[in-house]
Amino acid sequence: MIHRFRVDTWIWAFFFVAFATAQEPSCPHGLSANDIAARSELDLTGNTALITGGRSGLGYAIAEALVQQNCTVVIASRSVPENQQAVAKLQALGGDVSYAIFDLEDFSSVEAFAAELTANHSRLDYYFGNAGQGGSGAQPLTVDGYERIFQVNYAAQFLLIERLLPLLRASGEPARILLTGSSSNSLACGSLGMAAGNFQPDVCFDSNSTSGNAMSVLPFDQTGLDAVNSTFDCPPLAGTYPLTKFLMIQLAKEVSRREAEAGNPVYAFSWAPGNIQTDLNPWAACCVGPVEWFGPTCRYQLPYVGPTDDLGNPNPPDPPVPNHWSSPAHGTMSALHAALHAPVTEAGNFYAAYWECEANKGFFPQGMTEQGRMELYEKSLEWVGITQAEEQQLAAPDMMDIEDGAEEVEVGGGEATVAKQEENEDVDNKALESSSDGATGVPIGVSHYSLVLLLAVKLFY
Numbered sequence: 001m002i003h004r005f006r007v008d009t010w011i012w013a014f015f016f017v018a019f020a021t022a023q024e025p026s027c028p029h030g031l032s033a034n035d036i037a038a039r040s041e042l043d044l045t046g047n048t049a050l051i052t053g054g055r056s057g058l059g060y061a062i063a064e065a066l067v068q069q070n071c072t073v074v075i076a077s078r079s080v081p082e083n084q085q086a087v088a089k090l091q092a093l094g095g096d097v098s099y100a101i102f103d104l105e106d107f108s109s110v111e112a113f114a115a116e117l118t119a120n121h122s123r124l125d126y127y128f129g130n131a132g133q134g135g136s137g138a139q140p141l142t143v144d145g146y147e148r149i150f151q152v153n154y155a156a157q158f159l160l161i162e163r164l165l166p167l168l169r170a171s172g173e174p175a176r177i178l179l180t181g182s183s184s185n186s187l188a189c190g191s192l193g194m195a196a197g198n199f200q201p202d203v204c205f206d207s208n209s210t211s212g213n214a215m216s217v218l219p220f221d222q223t224g225l226d227a228v229n230s231t232f233d234c235p236p237l238a239g240t241y242p243l244t245k246f247l248m249i250q251l252a253k254e255v256s257r258r259e260a261e262a263g264n265p266v267y268a269f270s271w272a273p274g275n276i277q278t279d280l281n282p283w284a285a286c287c288v289g290p291v292e293w294f295g296p297t298c299r300y301q302l303p304y305v306g307p308t309d310d311l312g313n314p315n316p317p318d319p320p321v322p323n324h325w326s327s328p329a330h331g332t333m334s335a336l337h338a339a340l341h342a343p344v345t346e347a348g349n350f351y352a353a354y355w356e357c358e359a360n361k362g363f364f365p366q367g368m369t370e371q372g373r374m375e376l377y378e379k380s381l382e383w384v385g386i387t388q389a390e391e392q393q394l395a396a397p398d399m400m401d402i403e404d405g406a407e408e409v410e411v412g413g414g415e416a417t418v419a420k421q422e423e424n425e426d427v428d429n430k431a432l433e434s435s436s437d438g439a440t441g442v443p444i445g446v447s448h449y450s451l452v453l454l455l456a457v458k459l460f461y
């Protein structure tokens, strides 16, 4: 009897702890970006968001969710008619929306776009670095001399962030950078053939590694492409896409670290949508059906989120929207979580919709260290042609001078910094408070799983 009593006590203690620490997922499967935005209960009137690639796919879903919270939205990419159509649709929802045209394949276009945005806006509160291109195999070099995917998905993104930072720092509120990563970050080394032979994937990006180092083959200009092919003996090049997404996740971490170090209230996060059918990823539809038919490509397939019959089966059985299993609205839950829910104390984190926005789940470091991230940042400055002197001026200007009637905001020190930090703490607290209401992901006391387990144990005993 005594023994039995002790076992019971332990079981109850275990479930007491499970009760106290149980968490609801931040982005439960089945919800949309609109749902996650609405749960924030934030009124974003007066805030401005820039969404690159906002005319289509995931970017459009983000725009729709932000418009719903009264945020002013600017979308930007290359094609005029498509941007105009997207603006018209978003305006029909009541949004204050405009568009800009620029091309990530050309650094001079990025520079001109950033300058124009800075001239026309006094602040930027949210920047979604979301535009991107897919593709595998050899890609042409851009006018700037880089492999196209590498430039569009990383190098030009880096340049744009550098140029937008002053506007983000001028927000007057904690500003956020949200970078679109991908679950494919796990393949950063492997897709280039770097995991072959004696190369160790877990130290792939470790610049001190003697067994091989992915950092040494960057950037992917002609020299880098030659280096990867000869060093790692992996022709044909499988593709730089997963690598660029890995670098974007690292960039969010390093930008956050640098801005915190400088005392600037700018916070960067990265996120991933899952495997979503869009123009960039028309093959996602292949994942409709039993996952095992399609092997590892369906790893990040999300659960069905469309209409169901009484038995929970898709209804209609052959959904009119292919791959309705994972719509852009569903995949961008994690973007809205990072933008509107994640506390700024979690800046640098990666959130994947597939993992219901559990911080950093689905992120594979592959040997990248904090030191490595710093090195990467310095190298990236060189790649996009920003000198050390210019960077120092950008990183800690005495006085920022935003053109066209924008207020001057002192960022480097003094009272303005203190005021911003206090504001920042307030907003941080707000984020923490809002995330403890059970709607957004922090402890609510009891999860459904815990209840079922508890009942099962009681029945057993």
Ligand SMILES: NC(=O)c1ccc[n+]([C@@H]2O[C@H](COP(=O)([O-])OP(=O)(O)OC[C@H]3O[C@@H](n4cnc5c(N)ncnc54)[C@H](OP(=O)(O)O)[C@@H]3O)[C@@H](O)[C@H]2O)c1
Pocket: 052, 053, 054, 055, 056, 057, 058, 059, 076, 077, 078, 079, 080, 082, 102, 103, 104, 105, 130, 131, 132, 133, 134, 152, 180, 181, 182, 183, 272, 273, 274, 275, 276, 277, 278, 279, 280, 281, 284
């Ligand atoms: N779909 C997925 O399964 C998936 C998974 C993980 C991550 N992602 C990422 O999600 C982001 C959005 O992709 P999506 O799936 O929503 O596909 P999408 O609808 O094709 O969106 C890509 C957007 O990028 C813009 N863009 C492409 N090249 C550009 C350039 N050179 N300069 C400026 N803008 C450019 C495109 O607009 P224009 O043609 O007008 O330039 C388009 O709006 C990408 O970064 C992608 O890598 C997607």
